[in-house]
Amino acid sequence: MKPAPFDYVAPTALPDAVAALAERPETARVLAGGQSLVLEMHYRRERPALLVDINNVRGLDAITVDGDALRVGALARHRAFETPSVAPGALGRLLSRVSPFIAHPPVRARGTMAGSLAWANPASEWCATAVALDAAIELTGPAGTRTMVAGDYFLGPFRTARQPDEILTSVRLPLLPGPVGEADVVGVGFCEQHRTHASFAQVAVVAVLALRRGVITGARLGLAGAADRPMRAHDAERHLVGRDAEPDVFTRAAELTVAAAAPLPEPHAGVEYRRNAIGVLVRRALTQAREDSEVNGERRAER
Template sequence: MKPAPFDYAAPAELTDAVTALAERPETARVLAGGQSLVLDMHYRRERPALLVDINNVRGLDVITVDGHTLRIGALARHRAFETPTVAPAALGRLLSRVSPYIAHPPVRARGTMAGSLAWANPVSEWCATAVALDAGIELTGPLGKRRVLAGDFFLGPFRTARQPAEILTSVRLPLLPGQVGVGFCEQRRTHASFAQVAAVAVLTLRDGVIAEARLGLAGAADRPVRAHDAERHLLGREAEPEVFAQAGELAAAGSDPLAEPHAGVEYRRHVVGVLVRRALAQAREDSNGYYGDEGRDRHEGREAR
């Protein structure tokens, strides 16, 4: 099957892109990387009357440090995050640990982080990362710009707070101090499959005691979520395996995953607990400047078993 007929616009200015989108907001779609949208058009799950291609808009591919945040433009490709130097300290380590799990190299060369957030797949690695870090998502529309926190942006499977006439133009991630430890774990059926569950962990340790904890989950609900009960349990406790296991149990108990053909609800709950425990262990080791064998396996793109 091939896409249904559609009109096409490729403006060079953001204002022109917004204007084109606003003319037919309910039937137009924005094209950045297109790795999800074009496939859905191919199978006619999406039938836009107008495709607004923003790849010619200048400046949207820039990644810069702006104050205490990393500002990521809408056209920054997944592959830009494959090396830790993309951002200072712990944030760069986290992004480079997550990026190898995004599909496979051709998709990472074309797809974008902003596009993943706009698509809002409940098992998206970047969506879970954005929620874990309280990312700020910048939307530009006919009335100007507004910013929405990631926790308020995702409304359900493939649904967001973006209005039909708005374009997601940038993402802001907070910079993380060097002493913060980060971890990421994912379970999937094959190397290039979508995640069944993924867990992002960010730990701040002071003398071995957990002073701050962030846990972002993909595949644990109908949208990316924070494991708040598990986070609260961690605060003030020693960064020890038993504590991590308890946090994993709380995260699993608080999850509400959707069933899918290869992963039932109870299985996914179990995996949430396991991956939270592993991601926390990674974060503890990372705060000591050492990945550990398990962390190296994931960093090199091998699957967790």
């Protein structure tokens, strides 16, 4: 199959891109990495009348530390997050753990984090990460720029609160540890179950733990493949805080996460399979986070 006929513009400034999209918002699509959109156009499941290519817009590929957050521009490619140095401390370690699970190297070289959030596949690793971290999503349209918390932005499978005339221009990820004490050490974990190498995640779990002398002082759990949108495991997080980072505590957190999950069936992963995978991966990701905190706590003590 080949795409249906469409018009194409490639503006070099953001106001021009916004204006082009606003001319035909209901039938236009924004092209950044194109790793999902172009494939759907080839199958003719997407038939945009206009493609607004933002790859020539200056400045949208920047990744910068902005106060207490990492600001990721709309054109920052997946591969930029493969090394921990992309962000200070625990956030850099987390992003570098997630990135290699995204498709193949050619896809990571072209696809973008912002594009993943705009597409909103429930299996997306970046969507689960954004929800886990309470990322702020910046949307720019004819009326100006507004910001949404990731938990409010995702509405369902491939559905978001972005309006048809808006462009997702950046994502702000809070630098970890966030609102915890100076004595806390932060650890991160990421686990994923997929059918074959580079397949979409059947289930993925993002875990962040802040610990003080072995007691959990803060917890974040985000999941892909556990519902019709990226899921935050709030009940499990509340259970973890104030308790020792021990296997039985992680097991109970996994049980609470499974109870809150509403996974959808797919050809290679039924509902019960996914529920079992959720429980296993939550325990593994939390264990990873505890171990990561131990290693990095030792490094901080050495300094």
